[in-house]
Amino acid sequence: MxxxxxxxxxxxxxxxxxxxxxxxxxxxxxxxxxxxxxxxxxxxxxxxxxxxxxxxxxxxxxxxxxxxxxxxxxxxxxxxxxxxxxxxxxxxxxxxxxxxxxxxxIVTVQDSLDMIEEFGKIFSARTQARQWVDKINYALSDFQNFMKNREPQKVAYFIWKNPYMAAGGDTFINEMLKLNNFINIYEERGRYPEVIIQKMRIQGDPDLVLLSSEPYPFKEEDAFEIGRFTHHAKTVYVDGEMFSWYGTRMAKAFNYFKQLQQRLD
Missing domain, CATH: 3.40.50.1980 (Nitrogenase molybdenum iron protein domain)
Structure with missing residues (x-):
């Protein structure tokens, strides 16, 4: 027992x-x-x-x-x-x-690493768990070095439509945004606030609008509709799994974030 x-x-x-x-x-x-x-x-x-x-x-x-x-x-x-x-x-x-x-x-990267190690104990898979933790820590460290000296950008990360909803603070998505030097304009509005897109300019006026691939599959018309209510924001479709799937997915996520940053450049 x-x-x-x-x-x-x-x-x-x-x-x-x-x-x-x-x-x-x-x-x-x-x-x-x-x-x-x-x-x-x-x-x-x-x-x-x-x-x-x-x-x-x-x-x-x-x-x-x-x-x-x-x-x-x-x-x-x-x-x-x-x-x-x-x-x-x-x-x-x-x-x-x-x-x-x-x-x-799970809110932080450490929460996720703790879960992996605990699964290693529960399921008698300690060696595999440790290998994944090491792999994720290496990818994270590499990405943090890559992000040094990069200018922060204000973002809105949308996850839903009808009503429009964004990722706010105290979420794993927000932690991933921070690692990308993104300043979440909805961080202080709760975890998943409903957003009135007509007020985006006065609520933070983001540099980037990120439209997640999940749980809602955003389309071109959504990007156009949201974009009308910012001054200058670039709209970017992002892989929601990379921002919201904790666990071993993080080993792939940091390489994806590198590619995303290069696309934004």
Whole structure:
């Protein structure tokens, strides 16, 4: 019997190394796969698209906000992996009736590295976890050197339309923006504020408008509509997974950010 504490302070007790894992979080599904745990994953969400083949080899148990409880029960999981932001309190409570639930709470890069190391302990994959932490730390250090002496730019990072919503402060996206020397004009407006685009000039007048590829797929007409309400902002489509997927995705993200900065130059 071993006891672990998750990132929201819940304690779980496991009889041994979990052999049947249900993941309710796309980026954490990718992490589990990258730790060599594919054979132990039994259930994933319909949004768990990396690696793509898992959708045809694992049981899809719904989305991140709406899960099929009975399908999960039938999988007889040893552990369920959830996230404070992606999954509701109600979902976590329902899952706790089925199996131990480990909940992540990721805002900073360090939060993500801590999660990777904890997965290494829980799933007896310490070596793989350490390799990924080292790889991410190297990529981060390399990117920080690349960003030295680059001028900061004011940005608005949009994630949704109808209503328009942006990433605000106290979010992992905002941490990624900071690493890119981006000053988020909505940082003080809460985590995911609704935005009246007609007021963008008086609310910060960004140099860049970043339109994320997820969860809302922005189109050319959206870029045109938003751009009308800034003085001079350049509108850029960005890969939302690189800004919002914590876990092993970060090893790729920092190289992507380099390319993004070069595009902006």
């Amino acid at each position: 071993k006891t672990y504490t998750d990132q929201i302070g819940n304690t779980i007790t496991l009889n041994g190394v979990p052999k049947r894992i249900v993941s309710l979080v796309p980026s954490q599904t990718e992490l589990l796969f990258d730790l060599g745990l594919e054979d132990s994953i039994v259930g994933i969400t319909k949004f768990c698209v990396h690696p793509y083949h898992l959708k045809s080899t694992k049981k899809v148990i719904g989305g991140t906000k709406k899960v099929h409880v009975e399908k999960i029960k039938l999988l007889q999981p040893d552990i369920i992996i959830a996230n404070k932001e992606e999954n509701t309190e109600e979902i976590v409570a329902a899952m706790q009736e089925i199996a131990p639930v480990w909940v992540s709470d």
